[in-house]
Amino acid sequence: MFEVTDLRYKYPTGKEDVIRGISFAFEQGEIFGFLGPSGAGKSTTQKLMTGILKGFRGKVRYQGKDLGGYGREIYRDIGVGFEVPVHFSKLTAMENLGFYGRLYPRRIDLEPLLKRVGLWEDRNKRVAEFSRGMKVRLNFVRAMLNDPKMLFLDEPTAGLDPQNARIIKDIVLEYRKAGGTVFLTTHAMHDADELCDRVAFIADGELREIDSPMNLKLRFGSRVLNVEYRDEELRRASFPLDGLADNQDFLGLLRTKEIVTIHSGETTLDDIFIKVTGVKLHA
């Protein structure tokens, strides 16, 4: 679907490249996560891929064709969800969506989606009266408005409560199941872990790692089982996962001690990111 090769970019007012020769590709029907801390180059890469920023070096191909070969018609196929609210605050939600919708040749039936994200009842309210979470959900509806084949989402759950974040994530997963492709820019590792087929870590404009979340966890995690047990005081022990069923020390512990917790030693994407890039995400 998208193929990015040796992408480099320097802002017109900048002195050096902010994107430094990154390469990656993803297929139709894939959710590709692009993860990194603020200022790492995530949003810039997304803007280059959506054709909003021009003047890059390297190659970006969409459906086998150079991005430069597309005109504005590319926006009929792609939906872009921004992290910050992007609506006319003195228009109602429906007026906003109606205005944008008239500019697309193809658009979705708004009622089911607005109902699902919990905005149907408030559709005739001015956006200025919306909470931050409602504006984020409206951003998401705006991105889905043209029934896109490819969806770019920038922090789609930022500012949402867990229930609404769950709804958005479910819709994204259903969209993927129906053949849609998603480029997800986020620093929410939990979302990436849950949604993405593959993730790329970016730091200082360079890609440090690309793989599926599971493979990364296997590669960077330890194949151990960590046990906390009570033996007068709280104690910890680790056992290799390999041969665990025959590990007499482990089996003895289970039989004789009061087990408090048992966890496998797989690591989190947060920990892997810090290990790979040396950068703390929420620093």
Place this chain on the structure above:
Amino acid sequence: MRELMALYSGEVLRMRRYNIAAASVVVVVLWVAVLHFAGAGNIDLVFPLIMFADATLMSFLLIGVIMLFEKQEGATKSMLVLPISKAGYLGAKIAATITSSLLTLTLLLIYGYAFRDLSINVPGIYGAVILSAFAFCLVGLIITYRVRDFTQMLMSMFVFVLAFALPTLLEALHVLKGEWITRLQYLNPTKSALNVLMAPTGHVASKDVWISAIYLAVLGLVLGWVAWRRFDAYAAKEIGG
């Protein structure tokens, strides 16, 4: 055309909701008051002066306000990922701004003909307002590319008034005199706008009217080209580049 109409109707809706249209109506009321207190005599010569202020400075300011509201709310970002042309995007804003001037003109004409025995070439004044508003809203548009907020916009307008409108005013008051100032004023868009707006009264030499009309039309086209060319850099800046 369908795209332009959809964008244009969006601009008009926002002008209503953001009270820009209401502010324009207030300005019309002020102009009516000016005409009302302009004395008991004929207002044929005062009328184009009022339209001069509206079609030039108000157009300059109005398109700036439209663009700045859009910028401040981040809505420009959303506009930039629509399958629309640059020409359509800019054209809709220009058309909405000119519409506001035409609405002002229509209301003032109704007042003038109903209450003040106005006698003016009506198609001529409509043409003059369209031409002047077209050129001046493009000046405002290009300046809006560079400003961050309303304060900077107002400062830019103040500088523009000092640089272009003041010489025209001083010439009209005979403070600035001489052949050289007359010739230099052919390059001044505010003087050209005043010439074409005074033309429907029959008080401007036809040579001056033609030179001014052609100058404004060419200036408008050149500024339109500049606005079109610089749009990508403006878009990159607005999107966070």
